[in-house]
Amino acid sequence: MTHVDDGLLRRLADEGEQGFALDADAAAHLAGCADCQTRLATVIASAQATAALFSDPAPATEWGPALARLRAREAYPAPAPAPIMERMLPVTVHNPLRRWLKPLTALAVVALAAALLVLTPLGSYAQGVLNLFTPRQFVAVPVTDAQLRTLPDLSDFGTMTHPQQPAPRTVSSADEAAAAVGVTLLKPTSLPKSVSSQVTYQVMPGNSTSYTFDAAKAEATARAKGKTATAMPKNVNGSVLAVTVYPAAFVSYGESQISLPEGAKAATGAKRGETQARSVPTLVIAQAKAPVVQSTGATLAEIQDYILAQPGIAPELAAAMRSIADPMSTLPVPVDVSRMNGRAVKVQGVDGLLLGDATGLGSAVVWSKDGQVFFVGGPLRDNEVLDIANGLK
Amino acid sequence: MATLVNRAVYASRAADERAFEALFAAEYGRVVAIAYRVLADRQEAEDVAQEVFYDFHRRHPADAPWAAAWLHKAAAHSALNAALRRARRDRHAAGHVRTEADRWQARDEADPQRAAEASEQRRVVAEALARLPERSATVLSLRYGGLSYAEIALALGVGVNQVGTLLNRAEAALRKELGHDTRG
Numbered sequence A: 001m002t003h004v005d006d007g008l009l010r011r012l013a014d015e016g017e018q019g020f021a022l023d024a025d026a027a028a029h030l031a032g033c034a035d036c037q038t039r040l041a042t043v044i045a046s047a048q049a050t051a052a053l054f055s056d057p058a059p060a061t062e063w064g065p066a067l068a069r070l071r072a073r074e075a076y077p078a079p080a081p082a083p084i085m086e087r088m089l090p091v092t093v094h095n096p097l098r099r100w101l102k103p104l105t106a107l108a109v110v111a112l113a114a115a116l117l118v119l120t121p122l123g124s125y126a127q128g129v130l131n132l133f134t135p136r137q138f139v140a141v142p143v144t145d146a147q148l149r150t151l152p153d154l155s156d157f158g159t160m161t162h163p164q165q166p167a168p169r170t171v172s173s174a175d176e177a178a179a180a181v182g183v184t185l186l187k188p189t190s191l192p193k194s195v196s197s198q199v200t201y202q203v204m205p206g207n208s209t210s211y212t213f214d215a216a217k218a219e220a221t222a223r224a225k226g227k228t229a230t231a232m233p234k235n236v237n238g239s240v241l242a243v244t245v246y247p248a249a250f251v252s253y254g255e256s257q258i259s260l261p262e263g264a265k266a267a268t269g270a271k272r273g274e275t276q277a278r279s280v281p282t283l284v285i286a287q288a289k290a291p292v293v294q295s296t297g298a299t300l301a302e303i304q305d306y307i308l309a310q311p312g313i314a315p316e317l318a319a320a321m322r323s324i325a326d327p328m329s330t331l332p333v334p335v336d337v338s339r340m341n342g343r344a345v346k347v348q349g350v351d352g353l354l355l356g357d358a359t360g361l362g363s364a365v366v367w368s369k370d371g372q373v374f375f376v377g378g379p380l381r382d383n384e385v386l387d388i389a390n391g392l393k
Numbered sequence B: 001m002a003t004l005v006n007r008a009v010y011a012s013r014a015a016d017e018r019a020f021e022a023l024f025a026a027e028y029g030r031v032v033a034i035a036y037r038v039l040a041d042r043q044e045a046e047d048v049a050q051e052v053f054y055d056f057h058r059r060h061p062a063d064a065p066w067a068a069a070w071l072h073k074a075a076a077h078s079a080l081n082a083a084l085r086r087a088r089r090d091r092h093a094a095g096h097v098r099t100e101a102d103r104w105q106a107r108d109e110a111d112p113q114r115a116a117e118a119s120e121q122r123r124v125v126a127e128a129l130a131r132l133p134e135r136s137a138t139v140l141s142l143r144y145g146g147l148s149y150a151e152i153a154l155a156l157g158v159g160v161n162q163v164g165t166l167l168n169r170a171e172a173a174l175r176k177e178l179g180h181d182t183r184g
Helices: A006-018 A024-032 A034-053 A063-071 A084-088 A097-101 A105-115 A145-149 A174-181 A215-224 A262-268 A300-308 A315-322 A382-391 B002-039 B042-059 B067-095 B100-110 B112-117 B120-131 B134-144 B149-156 B160-183
Strands: A137-143 A158-160 A169-171 A199-204 A207-213 A240-245 A248-253 A256-259 A277-280 A283-289 A292-295 A330-336 A340-347 A350-357 A363-369 A372-378
Touching (some): A006 A034, A006 B149, A024 A034, A034 B134, A063 B002, A063 B042, A158 A215, A169 A174, A174 A199, A174 A248, A174 A283, A300 A315, A340 A363, A340 A382, A350 A382, A363 A382, A372 A382, B002 B042, B002 B067, B002 B120, B002 B134, B042 B067, B067 B134, B067 B149, B120 B134, B134 B160
Antiparallel strands (some): A207 A240, A240 A292, A248 A283, A256 A277, A340 A350
């Protein structure tokens, strides 16, 4: 039996009382080894001497005022890019998928926006319900962090019902996932060698939420801020937007190692230039019936005009939205230009949007076809993702 | 459609802000404690904590699994940088080279309360700590800022069994540094 090293003895000295114990072999050795016992005594004395140097207690702090101070800073940033996609995905904190989805932030916005689409044909339903939106294609709208920061808060001029956060569940087969989602799951015909053949099926349940425009609330909010509210058109006031999201199937393939971007590296203590590897799924294919957005009153054009007239909307952003040739069939996808790039591609014979993480970490493609929305993404190259997407049958 | 995009962005922002608040509540005191080991000054340690959380908030989602580890490491790193800047500033101040004792005396005179709180040992130890190689200074500030071995391992990106060895080495370096100082 080799001697117990000083590092372990040090931990025993420091954390023995908190429950740290040597493994059985090392403990048995220590019990019978005078040398190790002497070194343990030395380490304990040394640790105590150092602890005495730092015996001055750290100051008591109050986090509340400190957080208020931080928020009062002039350039208090918007929260770091929203991992919306992760919240939609049937994964937990420990699922490695989150790690590569973190940087794919615009993708997150895409996915949720895609999930808010109407794909049913235009026209009125009974009770005067309008389908607002029939997207047949996606287009990237470049946005900056600053523009996102100044977006008006929807709760300033209306009321939203908050649906419960749906919890994903793992199912045992493609058939079970397909049954839960109510679609025929497409399968890839060929996969790159780097994609594992080990497959996991998960289902995220659907939910619905609604938003009611409220002119009185808009005026009250503006008054409280000492401003005048943008006039809310009669048609928009009281109009209810209803968003229904259907269950989605997520098919994940195995795991692979990827390098983390710089920010994440710093966290794990890796030196600059060192590669910090993480395990992530090699491929995710998601599929769902296209969600439905309906309005009880206002049309898309009326709502868009009203929103784009709000003071917080950057003129460039408003112009980009207005320049979309066919707003009834095009989904604008905000792409944070500092983190992502997006370009139009053909997928399965229709227009899709290919998104790449600016650091080259991965890419994904989204499209809609036959009343469904599709997502294919992973730590893969653009052309690999496209080939997989086009090969789905 | 803008509505829906806003909704998407906003739902996420509100959730992120709540997550950030929870992270701040859980880690603020520890970030200050780590910085305090290096700076031995409550105000300066709190200033460092402000910068660390600001930077984190700007760059990373609050529910990142590595959030706490990032904050701990950044606390030590930023505090060490602040200590270096302070030393440089003090050397150039008032057109003459001041000794550490002068500097502390000046600070204490400027703030009677600080003088009352001041502990000679605290100052000397912190200054010696800040002169150590960064890795050694970091491991000591994390440990005596109140982190467990497991937390130190995460912050430094090393195996938990290496932490004791790093601590032993850093402690020896600190003792050597202090030996020079206290006998001088």
